Amino acid sequence: PTSSERTSRAPPMPPRNEKSLVCFIQALVGTTVVIECRDDVAVRGQLEFCDDDMHCTLTSAIRVTPGGEKTKLDRIFIRARMIRYVHFAPSIDPSALIETKRQEWFEGSRHYAKAAAFGPKNEAKAILD
């Protein structure tokens, strides 16, 4: 809705992922993580995608069973409920990363909303808003 259509100045609801720490896992997308599952299977790989329920896909993954058996996998999907731990690089500062990603997501959604409201041709109008 454009600013003229908004009648009630209700505060915008935060996106669903910001209501829990799943936003931290989503912020780790693109980095290498080790997901330890509830059946003691560990998978190390690059986190490709994480949805709001914490279901994850990893690429270039190595799956290690508790017996020590290793399997190389191009892509693996892990159900959210199967996750016990998510190991990440100790160089990452969780609060700083969440803040940075939150800004990016907000800017992205704002840019998208502007383009949707004003259209790609009316960029001048969007900048003035």
Next chain:
Amino acid sequence: TTRLEQRMSAVEEEAAVREPLDLIRLALDEKVYVKLRGDREIRGRLHAYDQHLNMILGDVEEVITSVEIDDETYEEIIKTTKRAVPYLFIRGDSVTLVSPPLRS
């Protein structure tokens, strides 16, 4: 009410302990003891948590307890495995207990 009184009551509202999760909020940035399903115990510094009890802990020590029964003597051997991790994200559905730090 003056603006100062309003601000003071707002700060009091934020610090109020109303529900059990608020007790975990008081333990932020302190060492906590967490019990997980599967006879696992974790001690670490609580950096973040949410309503599902997903947590981010730092300077973590994990202790896994397992009981083995000797084939010959049939006695129970309690074995513990320890692991130290600098940073850990725990999914909340494994968490059974969160204990605030011991005050020494």
